[in-house]
Amino acid sequence: MRRKDFIRRCGMGMAVVAVSAAMLSNNGEVKASSNAKISGLAGISLFVDNAYVQGENRVVKAKLDSVVPVDKVLSSFNSDLVSAFGLDTETLEGVVEDNQTATAPAISADQTSDDSDDGEEENKSADEMESTEDEVKSKYENxxxxxxxxxxxxxxxxxxxxxxxxxxxxxxxxxxxxxxxxxxxxxxxxxxxxxxxxxxxxxxxxxxxxDDYGTKVAEVKVETLNVRFEANTDSRIATQIPAGEKLLVLKQKGDWYEVAVSDGDGDEDKITGWVLADYVKVKIQWKHAITIKEEKAEEARQAAAEAALEAQQAALKAEQDAAAARQQQAAQQAQAQAAAQRQTAQRQRQTQAQTKNTQKAVAQTQTQAKVQTSAAGSGKGQNIANFALNFVGNPYVWGGTSLTRGADCSGFVMSVYANFGIGLNRTSRAQASNGYAVGMGELQPGDLVFYAANGRSISHVAIYIGGGRVVHASTPRTGIIVSSVYHQTPCCARRIVK
Missing domain, CATH: 2.30.30.40 (SH3 Domains)
Structure with missing residues (x-):
C-alpha cells in the first residue's frame, strides 16, 4: 500500500472515530445505549474500510483482514474515554453473549447477496419459532x-x-x-x-x-342407532337408540365408541355396547358454576321433593289408619253381635231375629269397606306418576332406595310404589312378574316399562308418565331423569294398579 494512501486512510478513520466518539459521549446532546455505542464503533470500522475501497474505485481481489474485536477497539482508548461511553466489563460480556458473536464479520464485494439471504433466513426462523410457540399453547389456555x-x-x-x-x-x-x-x-x-x-x-x-371431571357424551345423529355387543357391523345388536338421545362414552377403538347403555340394578346388569363414530356427535360435558339464585331454586326443589314425600307418607298413614279403624269397627260390631247373642240366649225367638239382623249389618259394613278400598285405588296410576316426578334431579345410587338421597332404577320404582302402600319386588327382573302384562300401545300413567339391553334378560325399569315419556333413575351421570319411552328398546310393560 502506498504511503500517501495509508496516511489518508488513517486520517479518515481517526476523524470519523473522533466525531462519532463526541456524538456518543454522555457529555453531548445525543445519548445512546451501550449496545448502540458498541454497534456504532463496529459500524465505524466497517465504514472506514468500505469508504476507502469505494474511494479508490478498485476491485478487491483478496479478503480484508478480520475486523478487530470491539472490546479491543475500546481498549485502545484511554480509561477516560471508555468511561465516557458508560460501559463496563460485565455489560459488554453480556452484550457479546446475547448477540452470539465476538467479532464483526469481514466483508467482501461478493458477500452482499449472501447477507441478504441470511436476513431472509433469519426472518423465516423467527416465523417458524412463532408458529412453534402457537402450536405448544394449550387449547385450554383461557x-x-x-x-x-x-x-x-x-x-x-x-x-x-x-x-x-x-x-x-x-x-x-x-x-x-x-x-x-x-x-x-x-x-x-x-x-x-x-x-x-x-x-x-x-x-x-x-x-x-x-378424564377426572369431564364427561364424554355421544349424541345420536341418526334416526335409529344400533348399539352392538362388539365393535363391528357383524355383531349382534344389543339395543337401538333414537335420535337426540345421549350415551356415556367409555372409550374409543378405531371408528367405534364403547358406550354405557344401562347401569341396571347391579354389576351383572351394567350393559355396554359399541356404536359407529360416524353416527354420533361426541362432546365433553362439564359441571358449571351455580348462581346464588339457582342455588336457592335447587334448595326449593329439594325441599318440595321432601315435602311431597312427607305428604304422601302422611296420606298413606292416614289411609292405613282409616283401614285399621274400619277393621276395628268391624271387630267391635262382631263383639257386639256376640254380646247380643249371649243376652238373648234365653229368648230364642228374639235372638234368632236379632242374629239375622246383625249378620246383615256386618255384611253391609264389609261390602262398604271393599268399595271404599277400590275407590281409593282408582286413579292411582296418574297419582303415582305425578309423585315420581317430584324426584327428578336427585342422584342415582347403585343399591339405593331413597327417593331423596339416591336410588337405582328398581329401588326408585319400588320406593315410589311403597309410598302408596304397594309392595314390589326389589330388582327390575323380579318386578317384571308384578302386576299383569299390557301392550306398549296400551300404556297408562303408572305402568312399568322394562328394558333388556343385553337382548336376553331385563336390566332396567322405568315408570310411564304419559305422552310417550318415562321417569327413571338412569345412570350415575344423569341421576333421576325424564326420557322418551323409547330411549332404549323396551321389551315389555306391566300394570300394577287398575
Missing amino acids: IGISIADPYVNIRKKAGEDSEIIGKLYKGSKCDILETKGDWVKIESGNAKGFIKAEYLARGFDAEKLI
Whole structure:
C-alpha cells in the first residue's frame, strides 16, 4: 500500500472515530445505549474500510483482514474515554453473549447477496419459532377447571369484600375473560364474576383433569342407532337408540365408541355396547358454576321433593289408619253381635231375629269397606306418576332406595310404589312378574316399562308418565331423569294398579 494512501486512510478513520466518539459521549446532546455505542464503533470500522475501497474505485481481489474485536477497539482508548461511553466489563460480556458473536464479520464485494439471504433466513426462523410457540399453547389456555374443595365463591368484583354471586364447585369448568392481579374474571353457566386465580387449573394443567371431571357424551345423529355387543357391523345388536338421545362414552377403538347403555340394578346388569363414530356427535360435558339464585331454586326443589314425600307418607298413614279403624269397627260390631247373642240366649225367638239382623249389618259394613278400598285405588296410576316426578334431579345410587338421597332404577320404582302402600319386588327382573302384562300401545300413567339391553334378560325399569315419556333413575351421570319411552328398546310393560 502506498504511503500517501495509508496516511489518508488513517486520517479518515481517526476523524470519523473522533466525531462519532463526541456524538456518543454522555457529555453531548445525543445519548445512546451501550449496545448502540458498541454497534456504532463496529459500524465505524466497517465504514472506514468500505469508504476507502469505494474511494479508490478498485476491485478487491483478496479478503480484508478480520475486523478487530470491539472490546479491543475500546481498549485502545484511554480509561477516560471508555468511561465516557458508560460501559463496563460485565455489560459488554453480556452484550457479546446475547448477540452470539465476538467479532464483526469481514466483508467482501461478493458477500452482499449472501447477507441478504441470511436476513431472509433469519426472518423465516423467527416465523417458524412463532408458529412453534402457537402450536405448544394449550387449547385450554383461557379455560379454567376449579380445584377448590368443595367450591370457591364467585364475587361481583375482584376483592374479598365484594358480593358473592355464585359458587364454582370442584371440577367445574369456566371461561377466563381477564386477569386482574391475583384475581381472574370468569364466566361459567349463568355466573360471571371474579375468583382467586389460585383456585383454577388452566392450560395444560386443566387438560390433565379432563378424564377426572369431564364427561364424554355421544349424541345420536341418526334416526335409529344400533348399539352392538362388539365393535363391528357383524355383531349382534344389543339395543337401538333414537335420535337426540345421549350415551356415556367409555372409550374409543378405531371408528367405534364403547358406550354405557344401562347401569341396571347391579354389576351383572351394567350393559355396554359399541356404536359407529360416524353416527354420533361426541362432546365433553362439564359441571358449571351455580348462581346464588339457582342455588336457592335447587334448595326449593329439594325441599318440595321432601315435602311431597312427607305428604304422601302422611296420606298413606292416614289411609292405613282409616283401614285399621274400619277393621276395628268391624271387630267391635262382631263383639257386639256376640254380646247380643249371649243376652238373648234365653229368648230364642228374639235372638234368632236379632242374629239375622246383625249378620246383615256386618255384611253391609264389609261390602262398604271393599268399595271404599277400590275407590281409593282408582286413579292411582296418574297419582303415582305425578309423585315420581317430584324426584327428578336427585342422584342415582347403585343399591339405593331413597327417593331423596339416591336410588337405582328398581329401588326408585319400588320406593315410589311403597309410598302408596304397594309392595314390589326389589330388582327390575323380579318386578317384571308384578302386576299383569299390557301392550306398549296400551300404556297408562303408572305402568312399568322394562328394558333388556343385553337382548336376553331385563336390566332396567322405568315408570310411564304419559305422552310417550318415562321417569327413571338412569345412570350415575344423569341421576333421576325424564326420557322418551323409547330411549332404549323396551321389551315389555306391566300394570300394577287398575
